[in-house]
Amino acid sequence: MEQLALIIVCACLLLGGALRILSAKCGLLLKPPLRIQLVSVDDAAEGRFAESHRRELEFLGFNPIGTYRVREMPGVTLVAFTQSFKAVCAVVYRHPLAGVFIDMCSMTEEGRGLTVTNAPAGGNLDQPPGREKIFEPKAPLRKLYDRLLSDRPAGPYQRVDVSNFVRVFEAEYEREMTWRQGRGGVTEDEVRREAHALGIHSERTIQQATQNLREQYRETSEPGVR
Numbered sequence: 001m002e003q004l005a006l007i008i009v010c011a012c013l014l015l016g017g018a019l020r021i022l023s024a025k026c027g028l029l030l031k032p033p034l035r036i037q038l039v040s041v042d043d044a045a046e047g048r049f050a051e052s053h054r055r056e057l058e059f060l061g062f063n064p065i066g067t068y069r070v071r072e073m074p075g076v077t078l079v080a081f082t083q084s085f086k087a088v089c090a091v092v093y094r095h096p097l098a099g100v101f102i103d104m105c106s107m108t109e110e111g112r113g114l115t116v117t118n119a120p121a122g123g124n125l126d127q128p129p130g131r132e133k134i135f136e137p138k139a140p141l142r143k144l145y146d147r148l149l150s151d152r153p154a155g156p157y158q159r160v161d162v163s164n165f166v167r168v169f170e171a172e173y174e175r176e177m178t179w180r181q182g183r184g185g186v187t188e189d190e191v192r193r194e195a196h197a198l199g200i201h202s203e204r205t206i207q208q209a210t211q212n213l214r215e216q217y218r219e220t221s222e223p224g225v226r
Contacts, residue, residue, distance in 0.1 A: 033072040050092040087157035124193035
């Protein structure tokens with residue numbers, strides 16, 4: 001999930017006078033939830049956005065896990081798939097700001113994980129220890145899959161399927177957000193890198209955006225999108 005990177009982008013642009021209407025329309029606050037809950041929804045009604053990716057994944061030997069909404073993130077829907085014989089999980093997201101993107105994930109039994117994604121934002125964020133993320137914006141699904149298999153750490157690997165996907169996904173999200181909260185939220189270096197990627201170089205804007213974002217973490221132990 002690249003929610004935090006999108007929040008940083010919004011924070012920088014809001015200070016420059018942009019995205020106010022869009023952010024208000026989406027109900028986006030400048031703080032991510034510490035925990036999330038996946039809610040199962042009807043695939044035929046909610047999962048159509050992933051149809052072309054579904055066909056390609058099934059050709060590669062993936063089986064569907066389910067379609068879910070993220071209760072704390074209005075407008076965010078995901079469709080999950082598993083390839084059991086290589087212990088790979090694929091997640092196709094629909095996000096109101098980022099559009100449709102894909103994560104390819106694999107984790108060893110020792111707890112080391114790699115995600116390869118074509119998400120449009122997030123490549124400038126630090127990653128928690130033991131969790132590596134490779135960003136390939138706009139890369140096709142097959143390229144993400146091949147990169148995951150070539151770059152992931154040596155196994156054996158954990159299997160993620162219908163029986164444990166929700167638990168693993170929610171726990172991994174909470175693990176990352178707890179780590180970020182322990183650092184006081186986003187760092188100024190992270191905000192600076194995201195701002196520079198947007199063409200924003202004003203140190204005053206970067207510092208103000210960092211201050212605003214870190215204040216959100218201090219306000220409550222349960223920040224969230226409402």
